[in-house]
Amino acid sequence: MIIQKVHEQIYHVRFKSQNNLSKTFCRFQQHFESPFFKGKYFSMASFKRWYITHSPDAKKTGRFTYYQDWAGYNVPSYVFKPFQKGKFDPLSPEETALLTVLPLKEKKKFYVIGTYGNHTKDTIQHEIAHGLFFTNKEYRKDMLRLIYQIDKQSREAINHHFAQTKGYHHDVWLDETHAYIMTMLDHLKKNGVNINPLKNINKEMNILFKKYVP
Incomplete structure (x- = not known):
């Protein structure tokens, strides 16, 4: 360790x-x-x-x-x-x-x-993203702004996936949403989520992430 x-x-x-x-x-x-x-x-x-x-x-x-x-x-x-x-x-x-x-x-x-x-690299980015979401108010605010731009159907599909995994309390779904979209689009696609509406958000999130973690 x-x-x-x-x-x-x-x-x-x-x-x-x-x-x-x-x-x-x-x-x-x-x-x-x-x-x-x-x-x-x-x-x-x-x-x-x-x-x-x-x-x-x-x-x-x-x-x-x-x-x-x-x-x-x-x-x-x-x-x-x-x-x-x-x-x-x-x-x-x-x-x-x-x-x-x-x-x-x-x-x-x-x-x-x-x-x-x-x-x-994706695994580390995914986990650091969670860390920033908790420790950095500005990062959280910026990411929430992007999350709230996601269409209702996509949000519901992602939440349904989280519920099906039995791995996440609903209190962390927003945090998980931003980390999954940023680093795990292929995983979402594999589990039935249409990722086409999420590709632009994915790019914006990754650009924003690099602002905080150059």
């Missing part, structure tokens, strides 16, 4: 394997944005039971596939507080290791992104 500051208030934690990455971030991520576990205190055992019966990929096999299903993570600093305070006792060795290296004593809010291996 290697941690590096990649932008003001944004830290990138990189792992050798997807398995180690996902084991480390699982409960942090789910406490942050799960449609069922957001804001709740829960054990890995209870999450595994839920995931097997609700995740589209896990339901196909009847097995816990979470560690293979997700390749990038993003968590705002406030999410770590209940883990520090013992609300998730016992912590796993992986969770403890991450908390040990984070700048948890900082007064300013910060953001943590996680990837593994030789991460692609």
Whole structure:
């Protein structure tokens, strides 16, 4: 596990394997944005039971596939507080290791992104975009302006996809919308979203992103 500051208030934690990455971030991520576990205190055992019966990929096999299903993570600093305070006792060795290296004593809010291996440019951009959406008010304002230009049909199609994945609480759909349109148009297309009306927004978002991350 290697941690590096990649932008003001944004830290990138990189792992050798997807398995180690996902084991480390699982409960942090789910406490942050799960449609069922957001804001709740829960054990890995209870999450595994839920995931097997609700995740589209896990339901196909009847097995816990979470560690293979997700390749990038993003968590705002406030999410770590209940883990520090013992609300998730016992912590796993992986969770403890991450908390040990984070700048948890900082007064300013910060953001943590996680990837593994030789991460692609799109993956890093996707996760940094989440970080900026949380830490930079001007960036968030600029991206929301573009999101609200998207036609209703496209917005509804994207939201439907998020709902189907069982991976995101509706509170983060706007943030996910901007990150998906910017870096994952092919993924949206593969999942039934007509991306033609989104191509110009994609270009504008990428231009805007480079303004904040040259």
